[in-house]
Amino acid sequence: MEFQDFEFFKNQCLVGGQWLSNGQSVNVLNPASGEVLTQVPLFAEQETQQTITAAANALPGWRAQAANERAKYLKAWHQLLIKHSEQLAYLMSLEQGKPLAEALGEIKYAASYIEWFAEEARRVYGQTIPGHGRDKRIVVSHEPVGVCAAITPWNFPAAMITRKVAPALAAGCTIIVKPALETPLTALALAALAQQAGIPDGVFNVITGNAEPIGETLTASTVVRKLSFTGSTPVGAKLMAACAPTVKKISLELGGNAPFIVFEDADINLAVEELIKSKFRNAGQTCICANRIYVQQGIYQHFSKLLAARVAELNVGVGTEPSTDIGPLISESAVQKVEQQLADGVEKGGQVIIGGKRHALGGTWFEPTVLINACEDMLCAKQETFGPMAPLFSFENEEQVIAEANNTEFGLAAYLFSNNVNVITRVSEALEYGMVGINTGVISTAVAPFGGIKASGSGREGSHFGIDEYTELKYLCYHISDQ
Numbered sequence: 001m002e003f004q005d006f007e008f009f010k011n012q013c014l015v016g017g018q019w020l021s022n023g024q025s026v027n028v029l030n031p032a033s034g035e036v037l038t039q040v041p042l043f044a045e046q047e048t049q050q051t052i053t054a055a056a057n058a059l060p061g062w063r064a065q066a067a068n069e070r071a072k073y074l075k076a077w078h079q080l081l082i083k084h085s086e087q088l089a090y091l092m093s094l095e096q097g098k099p100l101a102e103a104l105g106e107i108k109y110a111a112s113y114i115e116w117f118a119e120e121a122r123r124v125y126g127q128t129i130p131g132h133g134r135d136k137r138i139v140v141s142h143e144p145v146g147v148c149a150a151i152t153p154w155n156f157p158a159a160m161i162t163r164k165v166a167p168a169l170a171a172g173c174t175i176i177v178k179p180a181l182e183t184p185l186t187a188l189a190l191a192a193l194a195q196q197a198g199i200p201d202g203v204f205n206v207i208t209g210n211a212e213p214i215g216e217t218l219t220a221s222t223v224v225r226k227l228s229f230t231g232s233t234p235v236g237a238k239l240m241a242a243c244a245p246t247v248k249k250i251s252l253e254l255g256g257n258a259p260f261i262v263f264e265d266a267d268i269n270l271a272v273e274e275l276i277k278s279k280f281r282n283a284g285q286t287c288i289c290a291n292r293i294y295v296q297q298g299i300y301q302h303f304s305k306l307l308a309a310r311v312a313e314l315n316v317g318v319g320t321e322p323s324t325d326i327g328p329l330i331s332e333s334a335v336q337k338v339e340q341q342l343a344d345g346v347e348k349g350g351q352v353i354i355g356g357k358r359h360a361l362g363g364t365w366f367e368p369t370v371l372i373n374a375c376e377d378m379l380c381a382k383q384e385t386f387g388p389m390a391p392l393f394s395f396e397n398e399e400q401v402i403a404e405a406n407n408t409e410f411g412l413a414a415y416l417f418s419n420n421v422n423v424i425t426r427v428s429e430a431l432e433y434g435m436v437g438i439n440t441g442v443i444s445t446a447v448a449p450f451g452g453i454k455a456s457g458s459g460r461e462g463s464h465f466g467i468d469e470y471t472e473l474k475y476l477c478y479h480i481s482d483q
């Protein structure tokens with residue numbers, strides 16, 4: 001079956017329950033072949049305003065539903081994602097390039113946010129607070145923020161949407177999603193399935209188009225009360241400034257520069273395996289990928305050899321081929337960034353022990369690469385690589401590695417491998433990061449609060465904290481008379 005025949009395939013925008021185009025469109029490309037998959041509309045200011053109105057019109061009806069009614073819609077949507085997971089994964093792999101197994105994993109991960117927040121919808125508990133006088137009673141409740149907007153990235157075309165949309169809908173908000181232009185088809189497919197699940201018109205809208213006109217209209221609107229963004233730090237900072245005049249609530253999940261620290265007493269084989277998962281997931285294109293790998297001196301050589309041997313086993317290819325471990329990068333500029341960091345690393349004394357260049361397949365494939373003798377003045381120590389290159393730094397002691405790991409403006413994820421509970425406790429407490437993986441390279445789950453500090457953003461997604469991002473507190477102060 002061709003992907004165009006999938007029952008959820010759409011190449012129009014969903015606005016107030018209507019599938020719309022506007023006569024202007026942009027190509028959606030397969031990054032593996034450069035082939036045009038289809039075209040999607042290029043919406044701008046006028047269509048964005050129309051969508052804001054649709055979301056505002058749907059708000060009173062949606063927020064008035066009982067929490068368990070909203071939960072039922074979310075559960076139906078979750079079921080549809082699971083039912084169509086194989087086809088959704090195929091579509092995602094086509095437009096994004098990631099291996100099929102990873103795409104399927106992402107669809108299940110995306111679905112898990114919907115399931116989680118369907119359950120959380122019924123647990124948005126308030127509080128009563130002892131009054132400040134004999135005649136006073138205080139009741140606190142959470143109310144939906146209102147119309148929300150989400151701007152989402154291409155690296156996780158499904159999960160970054162559901163972890164914003166599901167809590168928004170569970171809380172009683174309506175939402176407008178603007179997905180990345182590289183990967184709109186997964187977003188539109190999610191919207192088609194939400195519609196099939198019976199989610200009322202206007203509650204969940206998806207519009208495609210250039211970031212500037214849509215972003216400017218959403219951020220300037222007084223009707224939109226919340227913006228959630230996943231993407232780069234410079235864009236996040238711009239959006240934050242654009243939200244200031246209307247004082248919107250905002251959540252930002254931005255860039256990272258994750259240290260991955262391996263102490264001499266660690267289980268080295270485990271550390272290598274977990275590094276492979278963390279570093280090479282999505283060809284290194286995640287914000288929580290291990291970016292700087294710190295290995296203690298005594299095991300540095302052994303660790304490098306084991307890692308190079310494991311990297312040699314990774315299969316580079318087309319994402320939709322079941323044997324592929326590493327797909328193409330999203331764009332030519334993504335490849336150039338890896339090349340630039342690598343050239344800089346080699347010039348400053350680094351040595352490539354495996355990989356190190358564009359892959360023979362051509363296009364935007366890059367060989368999975370290990371660079372040893374990395375040091376703090378290299379670009380790869382300072383910037384997020386967002387590609388399949390693993391630089392190995394060596395360290396002497398705890399104090400040194402903590403200082404180096406924290407020497408970045410970012411604070412999203414960090415990883416630490418040791419079998420000594422004292423080291424684990426001291427180092428994890430000293431790391432200035434929102435998330436720390438201890439003896440694991442896999443920290444993503446709907447049940448934990450995902451997010452960072454410093455230039456990595458603010459707010460949390462997932463877990464019972466995630467729904468708070470879509471509610472406002474209201475307190476009622478009662479005067480109770482004696483009679």
Ligand code: SIN
Nearest residue numbers: 155156286287288444
């Ligand atoms: C990201 O870091 O880009 C998201 C990854 C995740 O949720 O696992």
